[in-house]
Amino acid sequence: MTRLFPRCRRPGNHIMGYIMGKVEGQGESWHGHVTAVTVAPEYRRQQLAKKLMNLLEDISDKIDKAYFVDLFVRASNTPAIKMYEKLGYVIYRRVLRYYSGEEDGLDMRKALSRDVKKKSVIPLKRPITPDELEYD
Template identity: 80%
Template sequence: MATIRRFGCDDLLRFASVNLDHLTETFNMSFYMTYLARWPDYFHVAESPGNRIMGYIMGKVEGQGESWHGHVTAVTVAPEYRRQKLANKLMNLLEEISDKMDKAYFVDLFVRASNMPAIKMYEKVCFLPTLLINLQLFSLLVYICLMMRCSDQYAVTDLGIMIVPWVFGSTLDIFLIHIEDGCKSTA
């Protein structure tokens, strides 16, 4: 049984073992501290009954107008605690905070195209692939989870393709997203 609570400063000294996985993106200490100071509601930890850190999620809220959204910066669970739906619970918490507290239109995240375990998990919690970014060293996929309040902001074609306008930086992009049955966020 895990307890999910807000990440605290002392957790910065205790979560290194969770970051040892080669698929987990890691950052320098000042990066984590910036998130902790600016977006404390978006930084949570899952802790075991023995006070061992099992996993964490770190995110933020950003954008303007209809591009106001939550963003998952990192989510990871230590290998020995996987397959317990901890990442799902952390993702749902960040979605709920984005939706209820900050009235976000969607939540997005970036994932390496080679990180198949993460991609499968994101798709199970109804994040939809929207964009592929090819970089010199690797490719990133952009995933998006729409909040119910933006149901009037998109259109669905007869083929089940959702057309979503999204302001990304200073340009307006139109994403075409295939809707899968059973996703709570797009129903």
Template identity: 35%
Template sequence: MIREFRLEDLHKVIYINRTCLPENYTPDFFVYHFRDFPEGFLVAEMNGTVVGYIMTRVDRGFDYYSSHRAFAEKGHVISIAVLPHARRKGIGEALLRRAIESVKRRGVKEVYLEVRVSNTPAINLYHKLGFKIAKRVPKYYADGEDAYVMSLQLD
């Protein structure tokens, strides 16, 4: 089941973030994004337990990933993670689809995300949903790994 994040989910989301990702965020970071765009912060439950989350926002400003650097409003997938035992069950895809609908309701025409170039399962999921690699960013992550910026054009 996919539902909107609630503050009582915070400890579980932090646990998932720290278990699944090398990029760890502070509790305040999660709360800020929840308050800024609550309908874009979703959790997935299995048997009543939170096993995954996705956090999105709408970015407003100059589009530094395009060649003409125009002002843009885009959906941004900040973080997505699913606990290892809950993977390969369609949870990540369901979270992503719901989050895309949330930003689409805000009127944006594009959603983007950053992903480690080594994260083949995630890249494959994003391709499946129509995302395309827009750019490679050298040394994007703190450990020096490159990232792909992937984007999805919305109807």
């Protein structure tokens, strides 16, 4: 499993934003996973999240040869969902009560070049529960 933790810094070593991720899974489930992406409020709307996401996607695609990148986001986090959709992510499935057993999570995915037929992003037809998630 490859772990990633790139950061953006400005002069003075102040962290502007970061992304945490890893590459995991087996077979056609070999994928990059975004654990967290955060940009400090004063640096938002400057494409930093996009650049960080692109970096994780490029590493997952070109170095680790993953099939897709995935992430989980709160179903109520409309701004983040819209940003991920602009970056090419689709809602793969809804995970009921994913966050603290209260709020649903959305599993969003973006197919990479190895997934020629884009099988990894064909949405599931029904929501799942957290105990149905597979952790490779």
